[in-house]
Amino acid sequence: MKKVYIVGEDDVTKAIIRKIMGKYAPALEIQAELPARGSEIKHKIPEFNALAATAPVILLTDLDTDDCAPVTKSRLIEGLRRQDDFIINIAVDEAEAWLMADRVNFARFLGIDIEKMPVSCPQKQGGMKALTEMQIATKASFYLTHSLILESTKADLKEQIKSHGRKCKGKEYNTALLPFIANQWNPENAKSNSDSLHRMISRLQALNAKYS
Amino acid sequence: MIISKIELHNWKNFQECSVDIAERCFIVGANATGKSNFLDALRFLKDKAKKGGGLQTAVDARGGIKKIRCLSARKRTDIEIKVTLKESPDGQDKWIYSLSFKHIGGGIRPNEVIVNNESVFLIPQNEYLVNRTERSENETEDTLKYTHLEQAVTSQKFLEVRSTFAEIEYLNIIPQLVRESNSNPIVKEDYFGRNFLADMAKLNENTRNKYLQSINDVLRCAVPQLDNLSFTKDGNGLYHLEAKYIHWRAQGSKQTEAQFSDGTLRLIGILFAILAGKGITLLEEPEINLHQGVVAQLPEFIARMQRYKKRQVFITTHSYDILANEGIDEKEVILLQNNAEGTIAQVIADVKNAKDVLDAGFTMADAVLPLTKPGNVHNMANITIN
Incomplete structure (x- = not known):
């Protein structure tokens, strides 16, 4: 088993990395989750890159506002020679959009009609080819906590996820989403609605093959 | 004197443990890996060496040998603590004190412990000043109930070892106990604050005022609404800490320890232990009750104190x-991790993956805290609450 470091900004992104690793990269094992305190990952890119010289580092972060994924990625590693095993993944536009990309299971999880789920469509990302991503009017987590969850027929779940303030998430947001990610979310369904997820899966499959 | 190495065998969580110790030593690990039990090995040496202490007292205070022996103990059933000492951080090792003890009694005989082996080795002279076992001449079951370290006559030649252990300072203030201290009878020895005010009262007034001045300087930065910390005696002869609480009235109001916040009392306790202790100081999770901004100052504050007082600190x-x-530094941190054979203790300088993280430019926090986080802690989200 190859030991790897995983890097996520919050519990949801780390749970997504764990899930994708478990499903597509069985030869990899988590050495540690970094950083010790979240939301500091964009300031520590040179350190993650240096660490990747000793063991693979799998990073998952959200898309910066107004940027496309390649621009966000190139900004992150600006001025650095990226180590081969520093695997940078950008969720478009947020990790929560990847969860919604498994429309069938997410609708079932929320207890809503699938017709109410957002859909994916090809989007311009600055390159030659249009990329398929979920089309959500606001940031995915904001849409989930302020709009989509209100449609839910599950009272408990609604109470856990819906925002109780202007900007915050639900009081038991992670408690609700983490079991979904571990048990119900199917990245195989989701990747057809999100090229950014598809690419992360391909990168981890390649890393897995390298160390198998 | 400072401790340069600790070796434990069958001591609580530690079936086997051997670690080099720095002048400032941080002990990290998940809950229940044995951080407090590691410190307790040093407190045990204190309990043995202090006035009125001794081997039987130290074992009894911990509930008997069954409560001390490692649950992962295998064929070897004795308990051993071995400590190497040196004069200063840059000096050479000078002494090795080792004690192994085991159970006797049971049934109609009282449960006691006897020395299995006690040795004091003076490294520069390459000489054992003490090396006793059951088979040694003139040793009987009765003589082996006492260590040479705890007896004034038999420890004369290695008095500095005895003093080093006896002066180990451990103060883990529980704010509620300080507030209630005047309503509790004085207990013989207390590490949790019940005797805190009485201990302060025993100090020479000038010395006490000097410490209070230093504590007050820190409080002015950390708790700016408090000033003029002083030690007073009320009409009933009871001692109090008193400070001025600054508010909109020009003179402010006086408050005693009964009104101080938990954090204020914890901070006063930590500072007092650091300032007033004579020897090796053990600090148990000093971050409790304190704001992170204050906590972040502690490593450098302790280092500054060490520059002046030349005292070893375990945190x-x-x-x-x-x-x-x-x-x-990587030599200052000891990582405790559980495995099937008990807790493994390693200096971070010897932990490859933590060193890789440090070498990549991360802080010690990023290098060690992910290693102390329980692997399945995220599964708390799956727990059903009925």
Whole structure:
């Protein structure tokens, strides 16, 4: 088993990395989750890159506002020679959009009609080819906590996820989403609605093959 | 004197443990890996060496040998503590004190312990000043109930070892106990604050005022609404800490320890232990009750104190803010991790994956805290609450 470091900004992104690793990269094992305190990952890119010289580092972060994924990625590693095993993944536009990309299971999880789920469509990302991503009017987590969850027929779940303030998430947001990610979310369904997820899966499959 | 190495065998969580110790030593690990039990090995030596102490007293205070022996103990059933000492951080090792003890009694005989082996080795002279076992001449079951370390006559030649252990300072203030201290009878020895005010009263007034001045200087920074910390005696002869609480009235109001916040009392207790202790100081999770901004100052404050007082400090901690201090060296941190054979203790300088993270430019917090986080802690989200 190859030991790897995983890097996520919050519990949801780390749970997504764990899930994708478990499903597509069985030869990899988590050495540690970094950083010790979240939301500091964009300031520590040179350190993650240096660490990747000793063991693979799998990073998952959200898309910066107004940027496309390649621009966000190139900004992150600006001025650095990226180590081969520093695997940078950008969720478009947020990790929560990847969860919604498994429309069938997410609708079932929320207890809503699938017709109410957002859909994916090809989007311009600055390159030659249009990329398929979920089309959500606001940031995915904001849409989930302020709009989509209100449609839910599950009272408990609604109470856990819906925002109780202007900007915050639900009081038991992670408690609700983490079991979904571990048990119900199917990245195989989701990747057809999100090229950014598809690419992360391909990168981890390649890393897995390298160390198998 | 400072401790340069600790070796434990069958001591509580530690079936086998051997670690080099720095002048400032941070002990990190998940809950229940044995951080406090590691410190307790040193407190045990204190309990043995202090006035009125001794081997039987130290074992009884811990509930008997069954409560001390490692649950992972295998064929070898004795308990051993071995400590190497040196004069200064840069000096050469001077003494090795080793004690192994085991159970006797049971049934109609009282449960006691006897020395299995006690030795005191003077390294520069390459000489054992003490080396006793059951088979040694003139030793009987009765003589072996006492260590040479705890007896004034038999420890004459290695008095500095005895003093080093006896002067180990451990103060883990529980604020509620300080507030209630005047309603509790004085207990013989207390590490949790019940005797805190009485101990302060025993100090020479000038010395006490000097310490209070230093504590007050820190409080002015950490708790700016408090000033003029002083030690007073009320009409009933009871001692109090008193400070001025600054508010909109020009003179402010006086408050005593009964009104101080938990954090204020904890901070006063930590500072008092650091300032007033004579020897090796053990600090148990100093971050408790304190704001992270204050906690972040502690590593450098302790280092500054050490520069003046030349005193070794052990600190158990879970704190990101303490460990994020960039002055913490890989030789200063001991990582405790559980496995099937008990707890493994390693200096971070010997932990490859933590060193890789440090070498990549991360702080000690990023290098060690992910290793102390329980692997399945995220599964708390799956727990059903009925």
